[in-house]
Amino acid sequence: MTYDNGILMAEEGKMLRRISDKALFGTEITLGYTWYINNVRLKRPLKELPEHYEELSQEELDEEKARNDALKHRIEAEHINDLIRERYSLSDELAILRQRDEKPEEYKEYFAFCEDCKKQVKNR
Numbered sequence: 001m002t003y004d005n006g007i008l009m010a011e012e013g014k015m016l017r018r019i020s021d022k023a024l025f026g027t028e029i030t031l032g033y034t035w036y037i038n039n040v041r042l043k044r045p046l047k048e049l050p051e052h053y054e055e056l057s058q059e060e061l062d063e064e065k066a067r068n069d070a071l072k073h074r075i076e077a078e079h080i081n082d083l084i085r086e087r088y089s090l091s092d093e094l095a096i097l098r099q100r101d102e103k104p105e106e107y108k109e110y111f112a113f114c115e116d117c118k119k120q121v122k123n124r
Contacts, residue, residue: 003050006031014055024061029053076121083117 001016002009009028010016016025021038033045056064084093088110100107 001050001053001055003031008050008053010055014057015061016053017056018052019054020052025053079121079124080114080117083120084114087113 001011001014007028007030008016010026015027016029017023018025018037023038031048031050033047035042035045037046088096093110096103096107096110
């Protein structure tokens, strides 16, 4: 990363990212003052400095995105499970699944409820 005459430039093949809020700025940025960090307006403008930024390769960005996607998926799964647990205990679920052929209407109601829980979480 080089800094010259107010312009911060990333090495070839890398991108600049502000450390505090992980905002990406491409390969070059003119530093000055910012009023916003993480889309929140500051009370006073912040003088931007080269040490507020880091360089990341596309590979590093891809790895971080994969980690974030996996975490998001786990959090969504936990929220879905929490919603289902508000109506059905684990024992209730196992009984419904075990008896799905004997009690198809009960299974159908349970399945529809689970699908609705998924939609609620996905649409947040």
